[in-house]
Amino acid sequence: MQVELVVAAGSIQDLPPFGAGTFWSQWGLEPLPLVVTVWATGLYLVGVASLRRRGDAWPVGRTIAWLIGMLAFYVATSSGLAAYDTVLVSVHMVQHMVLSMVVPLSLALGAPVTLALRTLPRTPRGWLLAVLHSRVAKVLGFPPLAFALYVLSPWALYFSGWYDASLRSTYVHEMMHVHLVLVGALFFWPIVGVDPLPGRVAHPFRVLLTVLTLPFHAFLGVTIMGQSTLLGGDWYPSLHDGPLGAWLPDPAADQRLAGGILWGAGDLVGLVFFVVLFAQWVRSSVKEAQREDRRLDRLERREQLEHQRLAATEGAPPERPPSE
Template sequence: MAGTTLAAGYSGPPAWQWSDLVTSWQLEPVVLAVSVVLAALYALGLVRVRAKDGKWPVGRTAAWFGGLALWVWSTMSGVGVYERILFTDRAAQVVTLLMIVPLLLGMGGPVSLLADAVSERGRERLLKVLRSWPSRILMFPAVSTALLMLPPWLLYFTPLYEHTLTSQSWNMGLHVVLVVLGLSYFWPRLQIDPVAHEYPQLVGLFITMAEVVFDAGLGILLVYGHTTIAEHYYDALNRPWGPSVRQDQVWGGCTLWALGDMAGLPFIAALVRRWMVKGRAETAAVDAAIDAQIARQREAAASAKATAPEGAPLVTATDDDPEMLRPWWLDDPNLAHRFGGGEKA
């Protein structure tokens, strides 16, 4: 970050402008290196899947590379340049790294791609790891939710926040840790990739509502609370432009609140879409099973008719044989009450 002396005691970037989001840049070596490696590995997985004559959704590929690009942009563009100068800038970055980047990476389905790219033996090993007890604990809803909800509170109300402002290593670590924590939440919630245990999608919706409440609580506390976060650090910058330290925190709290809620909307949309796709698949499977059962019953009836002695009475479906072609919805616990089912005649 090139320093520009604008006032006595201040050496930093000039006054922030919207154009800085695309014109101001800095190098963040850790994020850049990790992103390049992950992009290369994903591309290699695509090549191996296609070599097996397999198909991979274009949407997942776009989500993965979009997530990596957003990760780089949020740490190396103007957002990164001003991350230790403006509280508001850091707040927007925290939401992006914790919620938006991991969501896109999770929608990329990297573990599913890995499972399709490796050998059958490698796939079995991967699934064995995913079913292990550490994986089950990490993906348990209460644990994965805590990994998403608690980090912002710990960051802003412990010395961690000021460490990320004063130490380059702590700052780069924050860029990576937030993404890892966010991904540990979205992976089991989206259930695009294999998970240790599948939980109902409705659980994800309830958790998202709770997360909205936590975001609102943190934002309200930053806006209306009497504590100014890292006040001595920001005062020492002696920044001659922009909002006051207190006003900057108010704007940052509003940003954290609003952007956090907005970031949850794509996740809810992804959950609902996943829910609908899974519902259609389950319905198709049930219908196929019913069709197969009907076909077997008809074949059995035709066979019995063909082998029956001449003049012998034919066995047909009667009230004494209620299972013969009984509509499945009359016995379904979720639908029987609508159609007067539940009790067999």
């Protein structure tokens, strides 16, 4: 294990001190994030263009939300955040929050499933509908299960051997990124409620689930800040023995900063999401009120027509019997 640590640390030995400049100068062309970003963005824009060619409208806000989500994903996995996420646990925590909250929330607001259902040919649309109505989708979309996965996964990540393994294995590291996005999507997608997915619940319950996530992030952040055991074991202290030791901060101090980032960023994004849900709730209530007004108007017009018909029938002269 020590040999593997030295080899992995050797790949990052020439990094300069982390800062705003290195965030831009340490970009890398990682194949998987680049391919995912290009294809996901391209297919989405092709779908939007297809709708517009046939005269159908698609909200600009949804397109912007999707582009923001894909940009956040690419930045988190290819910028200086990715270059330093195994050097500074505080940088990793920023990446964690972007992948688990900003990316899933933005992509969910983009409503890609709705776009796909409106633009795909009949056969692929049937496949997508079969997946959406499958038992697996219903189980994964069950709100309490998605909530449990979302709030418990970070505890499993940082208080088991998983995080230590992600530092020493490129494969585990990439799978951790995938896991953060997928678990975030399972939680945010049904709650946002834009796409026709299993697990959608009423707006009050969506707000409740969002509020319940806030203390979990805060408690985890405070726990990381206060514990004396370092995340990743001897990984971060060992980096001080190489060239990075000239500028690396104390691992314990960096870990306290990471816990504060988790606490503060989790609450901030949670509050933003709360505002989004509240706005959706108000908009839904307004639309429901408008539908109810239209229904009452139709009933009133029907009653008026019925009243006029009865009045006309009662005021009509009696019919003459047929002549013999």
